[in-house]
Amino acid sequence: MLLGASGGARATRVSIPTSLPNVIASNWYAVADEDLAALSLAGREYAPAKYWLYDWPEARGRGLFEREVFNVLTVAGEVDVAGRIIAGRYVRETFGLSMFAGVFVSVLFFIGAGSLIYFKLFTELEGDRRLFERLRRIGITPAETSRTVTAQMALIFLLPFALGGLHALVALQALGSMMMTNVVQYSLIVIGLFALVQFAFFLLTRWTYLRALTPAR
Numbered sequence: 001m002l003l004g005a006s007g008g009a010r011a012t013r014v015s016i017p018t019s020l021p022n023v024i025a026s027n028w029y030a031v032a033d034e035d036l037a038a039l040s041l042a043g044r045e046y047a048p049a050k051y052w053l054y055d056w057p058e059a060r061g062r063g064l065f066e067r068e069v070f071n072v073l074t075v076a077g078e079v080d081v082a083g084r085i086i087a088g089r090y091v092r093e094t095f096g097l098s099m100f101a102g103v104f105v106s107v108l109f110f111i112g113a114g115s116l117i118y119f120k121l122f123t124e125l126e127g128d129r130r131l132f133e134r135l136r137r138i139g140i141t142p143a144e145t146s147r148t149v150t151a152q153m154a155l156i157f158l159l160p161f162a163l164g165g166l167h168a169l170v171a172l173q174a175l176g177s178m179m180m181t182n183v184v185q186y187s188l189i190v191i192g193l194f195a196l197v198q199f200a201f202f203l204l205t206r207w208t209y210l211r212a213l214t215p216a217r
Contacts, residue, residue, distance in 0.1 A: 110194065114201050117156055121209055129213055142214065149213065150206060157202040165191045 031039070132145055169187060176183040 106194075110197070113160075114198070118205055121153070121156075121205065122212070125209070125212055132213060145214070146210060149210060153202065153206050153209070157198065157205070161195065161198050165195070 132140070135145070136142075168191060169184070172183050172187045
């Protein structure tokens, strides 16, 4: 394969198998040793500078040093300052609205799905009440009724959520591989929070449904 740069008079043929790192938004060039040495000399005036900052408790998580350096050195517009706090602020400003919209839409669909299940159960309540009344006449106990209702409602509430969570984990793992970052930990936290809310809604619906199914006499 031939590798070269526009405006250059030299091309290099690489005959051995070459594997370039899978880095997003990166450019790679194959040049001769003398050209690389010339580039190193030409780039001395743009050499990066590193500042080491001790993480004392008063400045932890605040980015005071990075903001001060950014404000001082970027006045002339010729210095590029990068840091953890600055990068985090850029990510929040860039993707914050998208994340909020995604979470908001997810909560809406979450509430909508739970409400549909809830109203479906209570729409069929009268028929279920007559069914369990006949079963009680032939000897089924209230504890067996409760176990039967719990199993049916758990299948309706928890099985779709488990399948959706598994699908989300697989999709987010693929997204993390594309972005070369680990998103599984954060995904598990979000799915766990939704699972807690779903389980609480399941317990509330079960309690209400059993009370309506076996009214006090």
